Structure formats: structure tokens, C-alpha cells
Amino acid sequence: MSNIRIGIVGYGNLGKGVEKAVQQAPDMELVAVFSRRQLAETASGVPAVSTTKAGDYADKIDVMLLCGGSATDLAEQGPQFAALFNTVDSFDTHAKIPDYFAAMDDTAKASGKTALISIGWDPGLFSLQRLVAGAVLPNGTDYTFWGKGVSQGHSDAVRRIPGVKNAKQYTTPREAAIEAVRSGKHPALTGTEAHIRDCYVVAQEGADLAAIETAIKTMPNYFVGYETHVNFISEETFNREHAGIPHGGFVFRSGQTSEGVNHVIEFALTLDSNPEFTASVLTAYARAAHRLSQHGHKGAATIFDVPPAWLSPKTAAELRKELL
């Protein structure tokens, strides 16, 4: 069987992660990286191509992985590429998913392609867990915790405070809350109660540290209501200890099958690199998008529509023998 031919759109952290992930896939080959910017070269040596030339690759790429860095990128690029290619993307603005699905579904139905949307870990693997666990334990409660991990939006917000040279914000789930859920209790938890916010800040020379700390802790929407810790550190420490983009989280379903008989289903991720892991999920689902398309699927689909077997390069008989 010939390899699945992959294209990447967008060459930020996520696109670079996909480039690495495709190299680990025995049944895939990377054809080109597409970017709106003029790229000098790619890490893997495949051609860097302007997105305006993507149409030339319509017969040379089986699945295009859309690695645009924001919902804005994807809202535009999604339909543009689904008109020409099978696509996989990580559209993650939860509230806008129904509209995005409709737009991608219309385009992909017209082009006869498969558009697999909102793939990653949340939305993505976490959504899959919520679906399966909720179906198995209909009488129960979902709990989702995020972290320990870097929140890009909160880090940006801290960096905009006067006197701040650099900053990173980690969201950390409260251990006691996780333990309460894990032990089968059904605590009533708000996101504010369940998470702590830790800020690591490099201040500009002579800056008013107390003022920075107050500005952080009183920032509405971002920090008010949360237990927030502000740690001032040197630039060297920052570069040495806070260069990575770790993330992760927990999805729990705690439910009863009869009076007093409780069960807890837990799914947890501990990720050294959020973009590299997300890229690996996208890459596995590129295989599924290819197979959906081969089986005649036309239109948009989500992680909920993919038979798990299609994620693996192994045959159905191998999977039954080795993994069931």
C-alpha cells in the first residue's frame, strides 16, 4: 500500500510538531509545508511553498493538516483548504464549533472531501473520553481539570503589565479537588475553586514589584477569584526553567450504576510539550481522515465519528490479536 501523502499548512510550533510526528509514522510521507510567510527552509527538507500555490498540489497530497495558530486563521483557511483537500484541524473555540462544522461541512460536501475538525486533546481526546464515559455511566458527573500547564492567554496578559519584561502563567489543578473526585466523592466545584494560577515574572530593572503583583491579582476575568501566586525570578532562571510549553489535565466521570455502587473513570495527560502532543494527535487522525475519505465520506466529521481502528497503521486482524 502506498504511503499517505501529508501537507502542513502553517509552520509555527504546531506545524513543526506535525513535521516530527509524520517522521514517526511508518505509513506517511510529508510532501510540503505551506505558509503565508516566505520560509527559507524546513527542518525535514521538504519544500516550503506559498499557500497561494496550494492548488498545484491538489493531486499530490492526500491529507492537509491545518496548523494555523488561531481560530481566526482556521475560520478562513479551513474552508479554503477543504475545497481542495481532505483536512484535519484543531479548531478549539468551543462556542463556535457548530458554526465552523457547518461551514466545513458545506465546503467539503461540495468538494467531495473529508474535513475532520477540532482534533487535539481538548477539544479532542478529552471530548472522546467525556462521550464514552458519559455513555457508560449515564447517571454521573463530569469533572475536567486543566494543567499543570502554560496558559498562553494568561501569560500574554501578565506580559502586558507595565514593568514586566517576561512572564509565564501556569494553571495547576488543586490536588485536594482531584483527590476528592478520584475517591468517588461528588464535590460541587467551580473552575475557580479547582485551579491555582502560578505566575513566574521577570521584572524590568527598577520596576515596582508590589504594583506588578497587585496588577496581576486584581486583573478581572483572568485572575480575580483564583488563588494566584506571583514569583519574581531572574531572566536566567526564566530561560532555564520555563522555556518549555508543558500542559495536561484530567477528565473524570464519577457515576452510579445502582444505589451506593459508585465508579470513577479517569483520563489524564501529562505533556512535556503541548504543541508536539497536539501535533501527534492531528497526525494519527490524518490517517483516519484518509480512510474516511477512501470509504466515501464527504463532508465534515469530528473525533466522535471516527472508528478507532482507523487511527492505527495496523490491520483489523492485527489489532484484535495484539491490542484487544
Added chain:
Amino acid sequence: MSNIRIGIVGYGNLGKGVEKAVQQAPDMELVAVFSRRQLAETASGVPAVSTTKAGDYADKIDVMLLCGGSATDLAEQGPQFAALFNTVDSFDTHAKIPDYFAAMDDTAKASGKTALISIGWDPGLFSLQRLVAGAVLPNGTDYTFWGKGVSQGHSDAVRRIPGVKNAKQYTTPREAAIEAVRSGKHPALTGTEAHIRDCYVVAQEGADLAAIETAIKTMPNYFVGYETHVNFISEETFNREHAGIPHGGFVFRSGQTSEGVNHVIEFALTLDSNPEFTASVLTAYARAAHRLSQHGHKGAATIFDVPPAWLSPKTAAELRKELL
């Protein structure tokens, strides 16, 4: 839409669990319980019917849940019922799954039915996790831990020792082994090293306790090589504290996406009742078997073949809006 009409074959712990689970499903109704034994009545009040009369129900049941208590039951009952009904079963003899699949596939193809085999949590949800996690992190290692939970086979073996009146054996994963895997280390672990065996024994009056303990700890295949604890307790304590059938376990995938960048995916179950939880998984997959059949699937299938959306009574649009 009319309800999915469910039948249960076998009325032990698993069948009784399905009876409870169907009552929690908004889109299902239980039609009858089939048994080889003469049942006086059922907890839910549905008719108790002899398995020899099952053919009379061919048009009255959409999915038959096979709750035979052992691989021996299913090896015979599986093909017998797949000749007449869509079926879901929990066939769990790993080594024989390929043969069982082939037998069920032949029968179900001939009858035009769907036979969903080896559903439960291992095989079942654990298998699903191994497949998804392995596809996302191809460069990695799987770890499975079982427990804390009751091992029926080991409990039976202890009960056969002279002087033992009653006994229960719990398999418990070693906390240090779990922590090593969870923290991203890749320990080389055997099942013997990773688990502890705890026995709770009610001795007959005047029995030689030291002899019983030695008989347990030196029992080949069952206990030799394991750290084994033997606790002698009174019959009252046994009945009060060891009446349940709890179980659970952990599936980990620890893998790298690039040099030094590690990720850990964890799935854990903590179950008050092994049979009630397994029954709930079977019931959710009965919905999927019904939909597979409605979509024209003929033959055997496994958890790997089921689009997750088909586990839920919600529509695809509801799932995208509420769970993605």
C-alpha cells in the same frame, strides 16, 4: 424513534447488572431474560424465558446481550444467538479472540446480523485506550496494572485449600510502580513485580493457620513470585468488609514525540462492582450494535470498529455542541 428492544441471556451477576443498566438508558426497553435454568422471576418483572424458546423472540428483540458467565458459555451461546439476533458479549479469553471472532463473523454474516464481541473493560475500554494512545504516541511503551480488585480465580484457589472456610484474594498494583510510570520513567516491569496479592481468609475452627499460609504462598502459577499477604479474619468481618466485587486498573502509554520530550497518557478505573460496570459498558455498546446493524453492518465487530458517537443516545449535533 422507538426504543431499542433488549434481551439478556444469562442471569448471573452480569445479567442482573445489565437489567439495572437498561433501566438507566432513556432509549432502551428490556423485553425478556433468557436462561437455561428455570427462573421464578426477574427483578424488573420482565418475563423469564428458557433459552430454548429464544427463537420465538427473533422479531421482538433488537439486540441480545450475552451474559454467560464464562468463555465456555459464550463459545457455544455466541454463534447460537448470532444466528438469530444482533449480539453483544464480553468474551474475554484473550488468546482465543481471533478464533471466536472468526466463528461469530461467519455466523453473523450468514444471518445478516451484527455481533459485537469482547466488550467490557479488559478487553474493552482498556483495549480502546491502548489503541488510541498507541496511535498518538507510536514511539512509546504500554503499561497495564490491574486492581485493586477481586481475582475470582485466585479466590477460588485459596478456598480449595484444606482448612479454609472462605477466602477472597485482591490484586493490588504496587504504588511505587504506578508512580514511576506516571512520572514519565520507563521502568522494566513484570506483572509479578508490579502487583501485590492480598488474601483474606476465614479458617475453619482448629485449622493450622501456618499450614494454610504456606500452602497459599507456595502455590505455583497463582502466588509463587508475588509478594503475598495472608490475613486471617472472622466470618463476621469477612461478610461485613469483603462482600463486594470491586475492581479496576490503569492503562498507561508513556512515549516521546522528539528527543527528551515525553508524554504520559493515563486511563484509570475504580469500580465498586466489576459486574455492574461491565454490564454498563455492554449496555452502551448495545446501542452501537443496533446502529451498526441499521447501517447495514453484517458480521462480527469489536470496540475498535465502533464510531464513538453511536454509544450515546444524543444526536451528532448535540454531541458536538455539548461534549466537543
